[in-house]
Amino acid sequence: xxxxxxxxxxxxxxxxxxxxxxxxxxxxxxxxxxxxxxxxxxxxxxxxxxxxxxxxxxxxxxxxxxxxxxxxxxxxxxxxxxxxxxxxxxxxxxxxxxxxxxxxxxxxxxxxxxxxxxxxxxxxxxxxxxxxxxxxxxxxxxxxxxxxxxxxxxxxxxxxxxxxxxxxxxxxxxxxxxxxxxxxxxxxxxxxxxxxxxxxxxxxxxxxxxxxxxxxxxxxxxxxxxxxxxxxxxxxxxxxxxxxxxxxxxxxxxxxxxxxxxxxxxxxxxxxxxxxxxxxxxxxxxxxxxxxxxxxxxxxxxxxxxxxxxxxxxxxxxxxxxxxxxxxxxxxxxxxxxxxxxxxxxxxxxxxxxxxxxxxxxxxxxxxxxxxxxxxxxxxxxxxxxxxxxxxxxxxxxxxxxxxxxxxxxxxxxxxxxxxxxxxxxxxxxxxxxxxxxxxxxxxxxxxxxxxxxxxxxxxxxxxxxxxxxxxxxxxxxxxxxxxxxx
Ligand code: BES
Ligand code: MN
Ligand code: ZN
Numbered sequence: 001x002x003x004x005x006x007x008x009x010x011x012x013x014x015x016x017x018x019x020x021x022x023x024x025x026x027x028x029x030x031x032x033x034x035x036x037x038x039x040x041x042x043x044x045x046x047x048x049x050x051x052x053x054x055x056x057x058x059x060x061x062x063x064x065x066x067x068x069x070x071x072x073x074x075x076x077x078x079x080x081x082x083x084x085x086x087x088x089x090x091x092x093x094x095x096x097x098x099x100x101x102x103x104x105x106x107x108x109x110x111x112x113x114x115x116x117x118x119x120x121x122x123x124x125x126x127x128x129x130x131x132x133x134x135x136x137x138x139x140x141x142x143x144x145x146x147x148x149x150x151x152x153x154x155x156x157x158x159x160x161x162x163x164x165x166x167x168x169x170x171x172x173x174x175x176x177x178x179x180x181x182x183x184x185x186x187x188x189x190x191x192x193x194x195x196x197x198x199x200x201x202x203x204x205x206x207x208x209x210x211x212x213x214x215x216x217x218x219x220x221x222x223x224x225x226x227x228x229x230x231x232x233x234x235x236x237x238x239x240x241x242x243x244x245x246x247x248x249x250x251x252x253x254x255x256x257x258x259x260x261x262x263x264x265x266x267x268x269x270x271x272x273x274x275x276x277x278x279x280x281x282x283x284x285x286x287x288x289x290x291x292x293x294x295x296x297x298x299x300x301x302x303x304x305x306x307x308x309x310x311x312x313x314x315x316x317x318x319x320x321x322x323x324x325x326x327x328x329x330x331x332x333x334x335x336x337x338x339x340x341x342x343x344x345x346x347x348x349x350x351x352x353x354x355x356x357x358x359x360x361x362x363x364x365x366x367x368x369x370x371x372x373x374x375x376x377x378x379x380x381x382x383x384x385x386x387x388x389x390x391x392x393x394x395x396x397x398x399x400x401x402x403x404x405x406x407x408x409x410x411x412x413x414x415x416x417x418x419x420x421x422x423x424x425x426x427x428x429x430x431x432x433x434x435x436x437x438x439x440x441x442x443x444x445x446x447x448x449x450x451x452x453x454x455x456x457x458x459x460x461x462x463x464x465x466x467x468x469x470x471x472x473x474x475x476x477x478x479x480x481x482x483x484x485x486x487x
Pocket of ligand 1: 261320336338339340341365366367368369371381425426427428432456457
């Protein structure tokens with residue numbers, strides 16, 4: 001996909017379709033008139049029949065019948081919204097509607113702005129949202145349609161530089177979505193580790209992989225326990241991007257990658273259990289972030305850590321009642337084998353702190369309770385450090401990947417205490433997202449700034465939406481890459 005800018009007249013450019021993004025729809029308003037007279041004439045004629053308002057998330061697709069060169073026109077309203085997530089959704093929805101309206105498909109697309117142009121990141125991401133399809137295992141349903149390959153922005157901004165940066169991040173997002181959408185029979189912890197190896201080679205990252213033997217030797221008891229019920233053994237992966245000066249404390253990103261979560265002996269109901277292939281999305285986001293960070297050549301040291309296992313019931317599976325020795329030396333009392341993510345992350349967090357990190361951020365599809373709390377609109381953010389929280393919230397505002405804070409008060413911390421071990425792996429249903437984070441917090445030394453993102457409600461979508469296909473979203477890749485780029 002090539003996105004370029006052009007000073008030409010959009011209504012006289014040969015394109016399969018033209019999109020005009022507008023805040024309010026007023027034919028007589030100056031930015032609109034200035035944009036183009038043939039365009040505004042066209043809209044003037046069409047509008048009495050369609051009543052396009054220009055308000056947030058409104059889209060109108062029109063055949064242009066020779067009035068302007070592009071045969072299809074879409075008006076996209078963004079209203080008064082300053083939320084990039086809303087801009088992206090509206091633009092993506094318009095692109096999808098255009099594709100449905102065109103028999104041959106849209107290969108070349110122009111985008112003009114009757115007002116302030118959208119950011120490079122918003123445009124690149126909207127185009128991806130609209131066009132992404134996971135197609136590794138099924139033939140394209142509409143193969144006759146040729147894919148969107150050329151986009152021309154009729155505006156001075158964004159700059160070439162910011163478009164290039166946005167396209168690196170967009171590619172990393174597509175990469176993460178492709179991996180996260182892989183089925184669990186093909187994508188095991190070993191396959192994930194091999195993928196990390198491929199990425200490391202391509203992007204010149206340092207790589208270390210812990211297989212089962214090495215996990216045993218080094219004492220990763222949490223990851224081993226969760227993985228022991230599966231025929232597909234667990235892995236721990238470390239990737240290093242050395243963009244900063246040698247010795248500079250690294251920023252560490254950590255991900256939960258359960259390639260399939262049956263719940264183990266505390267088995268889940270079978271309804272929609274297939275979606276638990278997405279329980280690897282935190283770890284996959286780490287791969288996407290490392291890809292983006294390396295492609296952007298960020299001048300910092302970044303370490304990515306992925307704790308990967310398959311959570312299966314079986315003759316060797318771990319059980320409720322087990323006491324698990326973790327990498328920290330502390331024991332975990334297992335009360336529910338379905339609360340496995342926090343156990344593998346405990347080992348990863350312990351390892352991370354040996355690197356004396358400047359900050360560490362973990363991402364995990366950790367609790368169903370997070371969906372009860374926030375639905376599918378934001379991730380939960382829990383942190384032991386206010387300035388880290390602020391940094392992530394700022395990145396969230398810029399990218400539109402929404403996060404919202406929850407507390408880690410001692411009242412909650414008390415609830416994960418165990419009578420027989422250091423902590424227990426569940427404190428029941430109430431406040432489940434917070435107590436899960438408190439479990440993690442028990443393994444974190446307060447001198448290291450740490451944030452936990454529970455992405456359970458954001459990592460994938462179960463239903464087709466107007467602006468995107470169902471499946472993995474790669475939530476967190478843009479957010480955390482943006483945060484890293486601002487360190
Ligand atoms: N991976 C799940 C959380 C999850 C469930 C994410 C549904 C997205 C959708 C996690 O491993 C889990 O099973 N958590 C349990 C914890 C409970 C046993 C304390 C949960 O949320 O039910
Ligand atoms: Mn689980
Ligand atoms: Zn899980």
